[in-house]
Amino acid sequence: MTEQPAADTAGDHDLAAELAGRAGELLLGVRGELGFGDTRALKDTGDLRAHEYLMGELARRRPGDAILSEEGRSSVAAKRARGDDRSPTGNTADEVRLAADRVWIVDPLDGTREFSEEGRADWAVHVALWEKGRLVAGAVALPAQGRTLRTAPGGALDEPSDGGRAAGLRVSAPEPGRLRVAVSRSRPPEFLERLAVRLGEAGVEVELVPIGSAGAKIAAVLLAEVDAYVHAGGQYEWDSAAPVAVAVAAGAHVSRISGAAPAYNQKDPRLPDILVCHPGSASTLLTGIRDVTAAPPG
Numbered sequence: 450m451t452e453q454p455a456a457d458t459a460g461d462h463d464l465a466a467e468l469a470g471r472a473g474e475l476l477l478g479v480r481g482e483l484g485f486g487d488t489r490a491l492k493d494t495g496d497l498r499a500h501e502y503l504m505g506e507l508a509r510r511r512p513g514d515a516i517l518s519e520e521g522r523s524s525v526a527a528k529r530a531r532g533d534d535r536s537p538t539g540n541t542a543d544e545v546r547l548a549a550d551r552v553w554i555v556d557p558l559d560g561t562r563e564f565s566e567e568g569r570a571d572w573a574v575h576v577a578l579w580e581k582g583r584l585v586a587g588a589v590a591l592p593a594q595g596r597t598l599r600t601a602p603g604g605a606l607d608e609p610s611d612g613g614r615a616a617g618l619r620v621s622a623p624e625p626g627r628l629r630v631a632v633s634r635s636r637p638p639e640f641l642e643r644l645a646v647r648l649g650e651a652g653v654e655v656e657l658v659p660i661g662s663a664g665a666k667i668a669a670v671l672l673a674e675v676d677a678y679v680h681a682g683g684q685y686e687w688d689s690a691a692p693v694a695v696a697v698a699a700g701a702h703v704s705r706i707s708g709a710a711p712a713y714n715q716k717d718p719r720l721p722d723i724l725v726c727h728p729g730s731a732s733t734l735l736t737g738i739r740d741v742t743a744a745p746p747g
């Protein structure tokens with residue numbers, strides 16, 4: 450049997466950032482090439498090209514690792530096979546992935562809708578590495594914002610795409626009495642308005658800020674453009690793995706809206722809700738969410 454080359458673990462942070470950044474450049478190229486006239490074609494081409502690039506590079510550079518990509522699901526392959534498109538390269542088989550020590554969890558294009566809207570910069574490429582039960586590296590490229598947020602040994606970095614100097618990335622505390630909460634533009638949690646009212650009664654003024662892409666929203670928290678990201682009602686591991694890896698490395702609170710830790714590399718990749726904020730805001734938000742989602746007595 451030929452031995453697989455050992456993975457360069459120290460280089461996993463750099464590899465995640467490099468691949469997310471390169472896939473992001475490729476996506477900027479797809480926008481330039483296709484324009485915004487046919488949004489369906491733009492979304493499909495972006496999804497597929499970024500996916501194929503990441504699948505190819507990961508297979509070449511980390512041949513022993515498993516991969517879980519949004520676009521490599523068998524349901525996506527079946528959908529695409531019905532059209533004229535090339536079928537995407539499939540993910541590692543579930544039974545192999547679930548027994549693997551190392552799994553790359555990638556979303557080749559998060560915020561596909563915003564990617565197809567001219568002028569919008571709230572879309573991202575997510576590359577995360579899960580190893581033996583936890584996320585150990587991750588990068589969120591924000592190509593239209595000219596930066597990649599990424600893990601590094603011992604912390605997180607905000608790296609400019611033009612090769613300039615990276616800056617340390619650390620979540621900051623919100624102004625007292627105010628919380629700017631990033632939410633989905635199209636599928637915000639049903640309890641949000643109630644949460645805003647509830648926290649308002651407790652003396653915290655909530656401003657809801659619609660932004661596309663889970664990665665772009667978590668980036669907005671880490672860049673202090675907002676104070677929290679609250680999502681519920683549906684999502685998958687690839688939507689949050691990479692931004693969660695970066696958020697944890699940047700000192701943020703990350704949990705399910707129940708307060709439980711999110712689990713990755715599960716058999717069922719659904720991970721429907723997530724909360725990211727400064728640790729000092731976590732109990733206010735978790736208590737508020739619990740109060741407005743609790744079943745009425747009786």
Ligand SMILES: Nc1ncnc2c1ncn2[C@@H]1O[C@H](COP(=O)(O)O)[C@@H](OP(=O)(O)O)[C@H]1O
Binds near residue numbers: 634684
């Ligand atoms: N209710 C839901 N069910 C399934 N996926 C959801 C969802 N709400 C959001 N998502 C996914 O989470 C990502 C961020 O969504 P949003 O921009 O609305 O916040 C999107 O990923 P993709 O763009 O990769 O499909 C979107 O598809």
Ligand SMILES: [Mg+2]
Binds near residue numbers: 519556559560687688
């Ligand atoms: Mg996504």
